[in-house]
Amino acid sequence: MRAPLPPDEPARLAALHDAQVLDTPPEEDFDDIALLASQICGTPVGLVSLVDRDRQWLKAKVGTELDGFPRDLSFCAHTITSHDLLEVPDAEDDNRFADNPGVDALGIRFYAGAPVVLDGTYAVGTVCVLDREPRVLTSAQRRALRSLARHASVQLELRRYARHAGEIADRMRQVDRMKDSFLATVSHELRTPLSTIRGYLEMLLEDDFDAETSRRFLSVMSRNSDRLLRLIDELLMVAKMTDNRVQLDLAEVDLAELAHQAVAACRGLAEHRGVKLRDRTETPVPARGDAKRLAQVLNHLLVNAIKFTHADGEITVDSISEGEPELLITDTGVGIAADELPHVFDRFYRCAAAEVMATQGPGLGLAIVKSIVDAHHGSVHLESEPGTGTTVRLTLPR
Structure with missing residues (x-):
């Protein structure tokens, strides 16, 4: 009988994989746990096993040469469905395991396993013992098996903490x-x-x-x-x-009108740099927002576009009023490399083009843009091709 999946299976697997111990070489600490389990319980086989999505893998083993086996055949897959020790005195008399191929092929008659639990929540494996004869553990042996399972949990946690540190x-x-x-x-x-x-x-x-x-x-x-x-x-x-202290004075605003004002404010800079600045927005584009903060966003985006567009280049501002209100700012500038795009909204990040072109600024403009837009529950996305240009899409709730 196949074991039922634990109710927290996705999170359990995530915790197991986060431990990063699957398929790692043998380690003395875990080998000692398997040996002690075998000796204390008086069984020929002692294991430290981890139950993955489709397999049971043995981190440590005594009395077998196996590295693991399918989860469908795993006794331990039953153990991890709870935090309690599972003891099977005689597998042939247990409906869950009587037809398990391991009972016949490996001669398994006795099994006892204590779950290895991470974060006090996720049973990711077991410390278990096997015998080819039916038997019953003593109370002291059960306590010892549980203690060894806790020790294995601590070893996994220590490795994870060391890696995270x-x-x-x-x-x-x-x-x-x-x-x-x-x-x-x-x-x-x-x-x-x-x-x-x-x-x-x-x-x-x-x-x-x-x-x-x-x-x-x-x-x-x-x-x-x-x-x-x-x-x-x-x-x-x-x-x-x-400090998450971006304060907004929300009201009904017209994005197109804000774009007109931003274009007018930046036109002098664009003309000075020989860049054409075209306003193709159509009034109105109604939205809800803080007019002062949104003006700050548009000013940052336009100045950024002007800085990175060579003379005789062009910047256009378009609007979309159907559906969610949107503004698109498209330039024919130097563009942004694909590996830099994920970082352009990071604070203090300056792309390679900023260094090459000796562009002023500490790398805060786009971080501020994103913070203001996020506070509006809107979105801002960049699409760019080096040498071709960049399009910024600003979307706000209606």
Whole structure:
């Protein structure tokens, strides 16, 4: 009779596979458990077994050369349906096992197994013993078998914790590298405009310039002051994102009208870089959102497109009002490599093109975009082809 599946079978298998012990070489700790089980219970066979989707695999064994067998033939598959020890005094007299091929082929008459439980929940295998003669364990032997199964559980948990600790250490090292990169980038982004402002101030203070030259100096200083304020605003926004404190002032909005305003605000930058900026949105595109935050999103997306589109390139903004309200921003820029696409919304991530083109910014724009859109329960997706361009699809609830 085939054992029923445990009620938590998918999660049980996930816990087993997460332990990453299947098909690993023998280990002394588990070999000792199998040997002790055999000696304490006075049986010729002692096993540490793990029950996979379709098989029972032996992590440790005493008294057999088998590495495993199909789950359909497994005594242990019955044991893992609960957290209790299973004892079969005589398999030939037990309806569950009387017609099991292992009873005839291997001469199995006696079985006792205690479940190996992970996370206090998932029975992933057993510590078990077999004999070719009918018999019954003593109370002390049952306690010992349960204790050995708990010991096997601890061994599996320790290995998993050690591996996870190694993964966490690797991630911490990556975080340290990201932190160093972030500090270097932010330091550069802060120092550059500050140095420019200071340099022009020193010239204004040291020399007498005509009114036109002074106005040009002040204009440069103003632009760099705006750059500093934008960076500070982005850093403050990231701090709010980290604390899940993005506040929205929700109301009925027209996405197309917001797009018109964003295009008008960015047209000067586009003309300065020789990029055509086309607004093909059709009013209205009704949605519910925070007009100020959505304007911030559209500004980030358009400025990003302009930065990465060469002179004589083109950026178009389209709208879709049927179904969920959508805006599409398509450029003919440098594009994004396939291996970089999964990371473009990560904080402080700068793609290779940003480094090659020496584009300003700490890599926060798209992270802020996604945070604002997520707060609206909307979505933002990028499709891109290197050398061809990028399309950003922004979707919001109606």
